[in-house]
Amino acid sequence: xxxxxxxxxxxxxxxxxxxxxxxxxxxxxxxxxxxxxxxxxxxxxxxxxxxxxxxxxxxxxxxxxxxxxxxxxxxxxxxxxxxxxxxxxxxxxxxxxxxxxxxxxxxxxxxxxxxxxxxxxxxxxxxxxxxxxxxxxxxxxxxxxxxxxxxxxxxxxxxxxxxxxxxxxxxxxxxxxxxxxxxxxxxxxxxxxxxxxxxxxxxxxxxxxxxxxxxxxxxxxxxxxxxxxxxxxxxxxxxxxxxxxxxxxxxxxxxxxxxxxxxxxxxxxxxxxxxxxxxxxxxxxxxxxxxxxxxxxxxxxxxxxxxxxxxxxxxxxxxxxxxxxxxxxxxxxxxxxxxxxxxxxxxxxxxxxxxxxxxxxxxxxxxxxxxxxxxxxxxxxxxxxxxxxxxxxxxxxxxx
Amino acid sequence: xxxxxxxxxxxxxxxxxxxxxxxxxxxxxxxxxxxxxxxxxxxxxxxxxxxxxxxxxxxxxxxxxxxxxxxxxxxxxxxxxxxxxxxxxxxxxxxxxxxxxxxxxxxxxxxxxxxxxxxxxxxxxxxxxxxxxxxxxxxxxxxxxxxxxxxxxxxxxxxxxxxxxxxxxxxxxxxxxxxxxxxxxxxxxxxxxxxxxxxxxxxxxxxxxxxxxxxxxxxxxxxxxxxxxxxxxxxxxxxxxxxxxxxxxxxx
Numbered sequence: 001x002x003x004x005x006x007x008x009x010x011x012x013x014x015x016x017x018x019x020x021x022x023x024x025x026x027x028x029x030x031x032x033x034x035x036x037x038x039x040x041x042x043x044x045x046x047x048x049x050x051x052x053x054x055x056x057x058x059x060x061x062x063x064x065x066x067x068x069x070x071x072x073x074x075x076x077x078x079x080x081x082x083x084x085x086x087x088x089x090x091x092x093x094x095x096x097x098x099x100x101x102x103x104x105x106x107x108x109x110x111x112x113x114x115x116x117x118x119x120x121x122x123x124x125x126x127x128x129x130x131x132x133x134x135x136x137x138x139x140x141x142x143x144x145x146x147x148x149x150x151x152x153x154x155x156x157x158x159x160x161x162x163x164x165x166x167x168x169x170x171x172x173x174x175x176x177x178x179x180x181x182x183x184x185x186x187x188x189x190x191x192x193x194x195x196x197x198x199x200x201x202x203x204x205x206x207x208x209x210x211x212x213x214x215x216x217x218x219x220x221x222x223x224x225x226x227x228x229x230x231x232x233x234x235x236x237x238x239x240x241x242x243x244x245x246x247x248x249x250x251x252x253x254x255x256x257x258x259x260x261x262x263x264x265x266x267x268x269x270x271x272x273x274x275x276x277x278x279x280x281x282x283x284x285x286x287x288x289x290x291x292x293x294x295x296x297x298x299x300x301x302x303x304x305x306x307x308x309x310x311x312x313x314x315x316x317x318x319x320x321x322x323x324x325x326x327x328x329x330x331x332x333x334x335x336x337x338x339x340x341x342x343x344x345x346x347x348x349x350x351x352x353x354x355x356x357x358x359x360x361x362x363x364x365x366x367x368x369x370x371x372x373x374x375x376x377x378x379x380x381x382x383x384x385x386x387x388x389x390x391x392x393x394x395x396x397x398x399x400x
Numbered sequence: 401x402x403x404x405x406x407x408x409x410x411x412x413x414x415x416x417x418x419x420x421x422x423x424x425x426x427x428x429x430x431x432x433x434x435x436x437x438x439x440x441x442x443x444x445x446x447x448x449x450x451x452x453x454x455x456x457x458x459x460x461x462x463x464x465x466x467x468x469x470x471x472x473x474x475x476x477x478x479x480x481x482x483x484x485x486x487x488x489x490x491x492x493x494x495x496x497x498x499x500x501x502x503x504x505x506x507x508x509x510x511x512x513x514x515x516x517x518x519x520x521x522x523x524x525x526x527x528x529x530x531x532x533x534x535x536x537x538x539x540x541x542x543x544x545x546x547x548x549x550x551x552x553x554x555x556x557x558x559x560x561x562x563x564x565x566x567x568x569x570x571x572x573x574x575x576x577x578x579x580x581x582x583x584x585x586x587x588x589x590x591x592x593x594x595x596x597x598x599x600x601x602x603x604x605x606x607x608x609x610x611x612x613x614x615x616x617x618x619x620x621x622x623x624x625x626x627x628x629x630x631x632x633x634x635x636x637x638x639x640x641x642x643x644x645x646x647x648x649x650x651x652x
Contacts (some may be wrong), residue, residue, distance in 0.1 A: 294486035
């Protein structure tokens with residue numbers, strides 16, 4: 001008997017240990033993968049710069065005096081230098097890990113400082129600078145030097161000619177500022193809509209509604225909505241909110257507002273449910289004490305019950321933000337997939353998650369950048385988590 | 401003789417099908433402590449909650465009979481329950497201060513009645529805490545959370561919170577059952593002081609407490625009021641055998 005029981009205990013214990021180890025290992029592996037592959041491209045530049053690079057097409061008048069500057073000392077063997085043109089180029093990587101020819105030095109007396117803008121002669125930003133990329137140099141009567149041939153080939157070609165037809169250069173694009181901003185806007189707008197509606201609905205159900213069959217039915221309905229796949233809400237967003245916003249705002253297609261409204265609908269059941277849970281655990285003692293002091297029902301609810309439920313509501317908010325950041329299916333329809341740099345509430349753009357989706361559906365899929373964005377999302381969620389923990393600790397200190 | 405604050409006649413109360421109170425006749429006098437004693441489930445707490453209509457909060461409660469407070473039947477239609485509760489304060493079994501500062505706890509009731517004047521509020525808070533014998537201990541930390549006080553202090557804070565409404569009657573539902581003997585003693589002393597100004601109705605499980613602090617005692621059993629009279633009489637020469645059995649500890 002005792003042996004049998006020992007064996008039983010041992011088996012149950014082993015199962016518990018194995019199950020928890022598997023879970024932890026899997027989670028850890030995901031984090032490890034994202035951190036390892038995502039950190040390469042992670043930089044402050046990536047977060048703050050535009051996705052689309054401004055491309056300039058420069059032409060040149062017949063050159064009379066070439067540069068006299070010799071190769072500066074700080075340049076290495078990796079930098080190919082043309083003394084004639086006063087420019088050094090090197091092979092490098094763009095923000096998304098693609099191969100680029102990068103300008104590493106431009107001499108002060110370089111003839112390239114006097115190029116003519118072929119697109120817009122009034123553009124004051126037209127100037128080749130260190131850190132820019134050169135996409136192509138077109139020559140008269142010989143093969144163009146393309147980016148893919150590398151920096152050395154470009155320099156060699158330049159050395160051999162006295163003029164060229166066109167030099168295509170650009171700022172390094174590929175930043176995710178637009179998607180990051182869209183995500184932040186979406187979080188803000190969604191919470192502004194969903195939190196008040198959700199919290200007040202929960203208050204109604206928990207504090208005011210009569211406990212009858214109808215409210216019971218409504219609750220069941222809300223519970224069911226929690227489990228509905230978000231793509232269905234996306235469909236609703238496309239069918240309802242996109243036309244609505246197109247009609248009443250300057251928007252012409254899916255936009256941040258319609259996306260936020262869609263997300264707000266997705267989040268409502270979650271917020272209602274978790275707020276209700278936190279209202280339920282507020283001790284009845286508080287309600288009774290308040291009522292016994294001559295407070296009415298509304299005062300009791302908003303002065304005593306709601307503040308006591310605040311930590312729970314904060315947690316609900318955090319979960320909501322996580323959901324907003326993570327949602328992609330619904331937003332593909334409701335906001336769109338266009339990666340934009342100029343973000344407007346009524347314009348189409350894309351959130352970080354949908355950005356990942358776009359990168360992975362590209363041909364070929366850009367996995368390094370997708371991982372980096374995943375890492376950024378992870379860090380944002382982690383940061384929010386810590387913030388909410390901090391807030392609720394502070395709150396607890398004050399009130400309990 | 402002092403005046404009757406409450407007059408209760410033929411009070412019956414049902415929870416769904418279960419009759420919890422059966423034809424209670426009683427009165428509560430000003431400046432007296434009335435103790436309600438009896439075994440668990442005898443209806444004494446239910447009776448207490450009838451006096452400020454806290455039973456309204458429970459579903460499926462049916463009440464008939466009369467509870468008259470200053471010549472007004474409190475269960476009549478359109479009776480102002482909020483006003484009643486400002487006049488009949490209540491202290492609960494478990495200390496239940498709100499999760500706010502000590503100051504806000506005491507100021508809660510007056511604020512709910514719309515009082516905003518800071519000086520008046522300060523005055524009320526100070527005098528209420530003084531009356532509840534808590535002022536000395538907390539005057540330097542009024543802004544701190546009430547949850548940091550000890551159990552006994554919390555209960556006195558709850559009393560102060562009730563006093564802040566300037567009620568006539570204070571109902572106490574086993575106010576010391578969750579407290580240690582020293583805190584209990586303090587509350588009992590406080591009750592003794594408070595009866596100068598208020599009528600106090602206290603539910604207690606402790607015979608000694610009832611004997612120590614009350615002027616009148618009511619003994620409840622199975623929803624009936626078995627005996628009601630001066631505490632001295634009840635404890636020395638009870639008329640009913642059941643009362644005697646209970647107070648001498650033979651059952652209950």
